[in-house]
Amino acid sequence: MKTDYNKPxxxxxxxxxxxxxxxxxxxxxxxxxRSCDRYHFYPRDFCPxxxxxxxxxxxxxxxxxxxxxxxxxxxxxxxxNDAPYNxxxxxxxxxxxxxxxxVNFPNDDLRxxxxxxxxxxxxxxxxxxxKFRPINK
Amino acid sequence: MGTLxxxxxxVGVAESDLGYTPNKTFLQLIAQATDRALExxxxxxxxxxxxxxxxxxTMESIMxxxxxxxxxxxxxxxxxxxxxxxxxxxxxxxxxSSGICETALICYGETxxxxxxxxxxxxxxxxxxxxxxxQFEIPYGLWVPIPTYALAAQRHMYQYGTTxxxxxxxAVAARRWASLNPAATMRDPLTIDDxxxxxxxxxxxxxxxxxxxxxxxxAVIVTTAERARNLRKKPVWILGCGESHxxxxxxxxxxxxxxxxxxxxxxxxxxxxxxxxxxxLLELYDSFTITVLLQLEDLxxxxxxxxxxxxxxxxxxxxxxxxTNTSGGGLSYLHTGMYGIFLLIEAAxxxxxxxxxxxxxxxxxxxxxxxxGNLSSSGTVILGVD
Numbered sequence: 001m002k003t004d005y006n007k008p009x010x011x012x013x014x015x016x017x018x019x020x021x022x023x024x025x026x027x028x029x030x031x032x033x034r035s036c037d038r039y040h041f042y043p044r045d046f047c048p049x050x051x052x053x054x055x056x057x058x059x060x061x062x063x064x065x066x067x068x069x070x071x072x073x074x075x076x077x078x079x080x081n082d083a084p085y086n087x088x089x090x091x092x093x094x095x096x097x098x099x100x101x102x103v104n105f106p107n108d109d110l111r112x113x114x115x116x117x118x119x120x121x122x123x124x125x126x127x128x129x130x131k132f133r134p135i136n137k
Numbered sequence: 138m139g140t141l142x143x144x145x146x147x148v149g150v151a152e153s154d155l156g157y158t159p160n161k162t163f164l165q166l167i168a169q170a171t172d173r174a175l176e177x178x179x180x181x182x183x184x185x186x187x188x189x190x191x192x193x194x195t196m197e198s199i200m201x202x203x204x205x206x207x208x209x210x211x212x213x214x215x216x217x218x219x220x221x222x223x224x225x226x227x228x229x230x231x232x233x234s235s236g237i238c239e240t241a242l243i244c245y246g247e248t249x250x251x252x253x254x255x256x257x258x259x260x261x262x263x264x265x266x267x268x269x270x271x272q273f274e275i276p277y278g279l280w281v282p283i284p285t286y287a288l289a290a291q292r293h294m295y296q297y298g299t300t301x302x303x304x305x306x307x308a309v310a311a312r313r314w315a316s317l318n319p320a321a322t323m324r325d326p327l328t329i330d331d332x333x334x335x336x337x338x339x340x341x342x343x344x345x346x347x348x349x350x351x352x353x354x355x356a357v358i359v360t361t362a363e364r365a366r367n368l369r370k371k372p373v374w375i376l377g378c379g380e381s382h383x384x385x386x387x388x389x390x391x392x393x394x395x396x397x398x399x400x401x402x403x404x405x406x407x408x409x410x411x412x413x414x415x416x417x418l419l420e421l422y423d424s425f426t427i428t429v430l431l432q433l434e435d436l437x438x439x440x441x442x443x444x445x446x447x448x449x450x451x452x453x454x455x456x457x458x459x460x461t462n463t464s465g466g467g468l469s470y471l472h473t474g475m476y477g478i479f480l481l482i483e484a485a486x487x488x489x490x491x492x493x494x495x496x497x498x499x500x501x502x503x504x505x506x507x508x509x510g511n512l513s514s515s516g517t518v519i520l521g522v523d
């Protein structure tokens with residue numbers, strides 16, 4: 001467990017607690033509307049499509065594709081030692097997009113459309129960040 | 138045709154001192170620009186009863202109104218990012234045509250360059266912890282805005298084969314316009330190879346794909362059609378306006394290749410009863426080269442996906458068939474953080490024929506489009522002269 005982690009951490013509150021608790025168990029949970037069957041991300045207590053309050057947590061397959069990516073040569077604060085590092089938008093199989101990063105893979109080889117799967121990085125005892133890696137085919 | 142077309146006109150425009158103004162606060166710049174715009178119109182501060190501004194400090198527009206000594210009957214501090222002042226134009230026309238106010242002042246100023254050098258810059262890198270981006274984006278090393286626009290550029294390249302050299306055409310065209318503008322910050326020659334050799338910021342965007350950071354302010358005066366006919370300069374009619382926002386975070390953008398300019402543009406064309414073929418010059422928000430390319434497509438100047446080919450051969454530059462960003466734009470003239478007010482100022486001057494070496498001959502209609510946030514918001518304003 002990394003205890004010297006000094007990067008920004010999420011402020012976890014009632015609306016998103018299940019998501020972050022899922023990540024700690026190494027499960028990627030997303031919200032699905034029971035009224036219109038649509039998924040959404042980031043998680044809300046209601047469906048942003050039909051405004052139903054009848055939304056459930058479901059375990060995502062964890063697989064998706066890279067929708068877009070960028071390699072940051074100029075880093076964000078606290079990421080100076082990582083530059084250049086990548087930021088990706090992953091489109092999950094369920095159809096929603098989330099921001100993440102691809103680990104253990106050369107930035108120069110990243111491609112849009114690449115198949116990826118979730119991995120979990122326990123950055124602190126309290127917080128686990130979902131990250132992704134390419135699926136070897 | 139919509140009911141707000143030609144109900145009001147821009148009658149005064151001005152910038153403050155620009156570039157690097159370490160001995161002036163943003164408030165001083167706003168007062169200076171306001172004084173100059175009122176002088177341009179032949180009006181006085183007593184005539185102003187509608188007040189429009191946008192800024193990042195707490196209750197900033199109210200602070201500015203106090204500083205200027207204005208107690209308006211209509212007040213608007215809509216802040217959708219750098220497109221704020223295009224939004225303000227539509228709101229001003231609505232307020233004026235409904236009789237809530239007669240003469241509107243739209244004003245703005247920032248001193249980002251000086252603030253940065255003094256170590257007193259507003260930190261835009263960290264928002265409030267409650268914001269969704271703080272929870273779901275910032276932990277991955279995102280900062281705004283360069284990487285967010287880079288994500289859009291990368292997606293456009295993937296879907297449509299757009300190249301870095303095509304994006305560089307936009308930066309080069311802006312520089313060629315800036316070389317004709319004595320007020321521009323960057324006037325030295327720039328080539329496509331120079332752009333491609335500039336430092337990588339966030340792939341695929343390089344330093345010269347990105348706008349400048351300067352100090353500056355601007356002001357625009359809008360009044361009724363009746364009053365506009367009897368003032369110092371010829372009226373610049375507000376023919377059409379439209380506004381739209383679709384998301385704030387880049388993750389929330391429905392399609393990374395389509396901006397809300399598509400919707401705001403359709404609304405403005407509808408109000409004006411005009412189409413892209415009727416537009417003589419373009420002032421498009423150029424926070425980044427990709428921003429211009431996306432707007433050209435979304436506003437109907439070329440089909441979606443054709444933007445890269447469209448800008449080749451310096452079509453946007455002086456002498457090109459689609460004069461765009463005739464001041465030199467945010468890429469080479471000036472960018473203070475929220476560039477939208479300068480789009481309106483340059484368009485009004487072009488339509489009045491006041492632009493000297495960079496004057497677009499016989500320009501009768503101009504389209505200004507502001508983009509704010511992470512390609513989040515868009516405000517379109519179509520202007521014309523008799």
